[in-house]
Amino acid sequence: MTMPSMPQAGTTLSGNKALQIEEPLIFEQDASGRTAVDLPAVPEHQERLGGLKRKQAVGLPGLSEPQVVRHYTKLSQKNFAIDMNVYPLGSCTMKHNPRLNEKVARLPGIADLHPLQPISTVQGALALIDRLAHWLKTLTNMPAVAMSPAAGAHGELCGIMTIRAALLAKGDARKRILVPESAHGTNPATAAACGYEVDPVPADERGRVDLAAFKAKLGPDVAGTMITNPNTCGLFENDIIDIADAIHAVGGYFYCDGANFNAIVGRVRPGDLGVDAMHINLHKTFSTPHGGGGPGAGPVVLSAALAPYAPLPYVTHGPNGFDLKEQDEGGTAFGRLKGFHGQMGMFTRALSYILSHGSDGLRQASGDAVLNANYILAGLKDTLTPAFPGTCMHEALFNDDFLQGTDVTTLDFAKAMIDEGYHPMTMYFPLVVHGALLMEPTETESKDGLDRYIEVVKGLAERAKAGNTAYFEGAPYHTPRRRLDETLAARQPILKWKPPVEKQAAE
Ligand SMILES: *Cc1c(COP(=O)(O)O)cnc(C)c1O
Numbered sequence: 001m002t003m004p005s006m007p008q009a010g011t012t013l014s015g016n017k018a019l020q021i022e023e024p025l026i027f028e029q030d031a032s033g034r035t036a037v038d039l040p041a042v043p044e045h046q047e048r049l050g051g052l053k054r055k056q057a058v059g060l061p062g063l064s065e066p067q068v069v070r071h072y073t074k075l076s077q078k079n080f081a082i083d084m085n086v087y088p089l090g091s092c093t094m095k096h097n098p099r100l101n102e103k104v105a106r107l108p109g110i111a112d113l114h115p116l117q118p119i120s121t122v123q124g125a126l127a128l129i130d131r132l133a134h135w136l137k138t139l140t141n142m143p144a145v146a147m148s149p150a151a152g153a154h155g156e157l158c159g160i161m162t163i164r165a166a167l168l169a170k171g172d173a174r175k176r177i178l179v180p181e182s183a184h185g186t187n188p189a190t191a192a193a194c195g196y197e198v199d200p201v202p203a204d205e206r207g208r209v210d211l212a213a214f215k216a217k218l219g220p221d222v223a224g225t226m227i228t229n230p231n232t233c234g235l236f237e238n239d240i241i242d243i244a245d246a247i248h249a250v251g252g253y254f255y256c257d258g259a260n261f262n263a264i265v266g267r268v269r270p271g272d273l274g275v276d277a278m279h280i281n282l283h284k285t286f287s288t289p290h291g292g293g294g295p296g297a298g299p300v301v302l303s304a305a306l307a308p309y310a311p312l313p314y315v316t317h318g319p320n321g322f323d324l325k326e327q328d329e330g331g332t333a334f335g336r337l338k339g340f341h342g343q344m345g346m347f348t349r350a351l352s353y354i355l356s357h358g359s360d361g362l363r364q365a366s367g368d369a370v371l372n373a374n375y376i377l378a379g380l381k382d383t384l385t386p387a388f389p390g391t392c393m394h395e396a397l398f399n400d401d402f403l404q405g406t407d408v409t410t411l412d413f414a415k416a417m418i419d420e421g422y423h424p425m426t427m428y429f430p431l432v433v434h435g436a437l438l439m440e441p442t443e444t445e446s447k448d449g450l451d452r453y454i455e456v457v458k459g460l461a462e463r464a465k466a467g468n469t470a471y472f473e474g475a476p477y478h479t480p481r482r483r484l485d486e487t488l489a490a491r492q493p494i495l496k497w498k499p500p501v502e503k504q505a506a507e
Helices: 065-077 099-105 123-140 152-169 186-193 211-217 240-249 344-380 410-419 447-465 469-474 486-491 501-506
Strands: 144-146 176-180 197-201 222-228 253-257 277-279 300-302 314-318 321-325 396-399 437-439
Touching (some): 099 344, 123 144, 123 300, 123 314, 123 321, 152 253, 186 197, 197 211, 240 253, 344 447, 410 447, 410 469
Parallel strands (some): 176 197, 222 253, 253 277
Antiparallel strands (some): 277 300, 314 321
């Protein structure tokens, strides 16, 4: 008896793989004349568009309602999300967003506001911004906060523009900003965008700012420094007070990148460390949804010396309740950063997070974030190679020494993690560590979840060390697309669909 020929494992007639369904672009699904709605025929009417009448079809794809629903549902399923599994992307603080925050942000009195409503009708919203500002100032021990920046990088821009305004007001056009080599790329980019020369400061063998090298670079032309604390190696900058004193001694300002505030909130107040300006990523520390360039908010806390130069608008307490200061004629505000007052939805979520945690809850969250990162560090330190000795703050950093002699790269290792259902950790950052693997579990992962994650990463490392290089070079095996030319995709992205040539010709 001959067996019917069996399909090859892993291939399907449709190209789909169970729940992973292939999905063409919405324009490729266009069938002209198909619509999701029945519109009545246009009655007889007199044309009043003059010469402005469209000369050809608008070019929207024709799909039925179920097609549209399926299209977007399938696209949504191609995303990895914090709601699916451990998302250990270091530096990004991908933590659970409590649904309570979403509920509050969706209350009609908040979600349905319009930024151009009369001030008397938005007193509650202004009170909310004012209350959040109060807690941000309290948690950082800083006297002022600019609420409008839309993300961390935008907050850096706000902070450096504030510093520049303060220096210019003293007639002091300084040229240089000192930035550690381990800094997030947005730090040097911000300094350069504001016209400063970026002077890199090396890290010492402990992964911290080399204090002697830092001091050697100081001079009367230094406008300030941008330092992340805890830094991007997941380490607390122990010399932070000496750094602040040294920069102040030459008349410069201390910008602190506060994106890692999640590791210290409720325990350390940056105002006590000599910080002049610091952005807080609400979407990291205070758990609002983010990713893929999605919504963020980067309020910047400011010292008394910088507060007068903060951007407009800001909330004030007027005779009839809250008011917004929109103009500052002859004043010192450096200008405006944004069309309106900031990201209201993010403000709401962050305040909901802060109030529902309370001071004890926030303190516990930062403690648990550090505990979880150290749990990963301890669990993996004998299999992977930690970049620096000792404990870490909120993220565990490894180098690629453990892959030496295997031909497996950090990139190959990350691709294998995708097959295991994990978003890879941050790779090749910070740049001061060779082949860096940066893992940030955050406080919202359970011990069970971390144990499973550690087992998988350990298993992969052992597989790599056993010489199974080909396996890693071929990964990922279970994704809809495998290895892509990521450089080409980044350098020459094709962002616009063009109709196929035959179709163009027929039209
Ligand atoms: C995330 C991050 C930033 C930038 O914040 P965005 O909100 O993404 O613009 C800057 N510095 C550090 C250390 C970060 O982790």
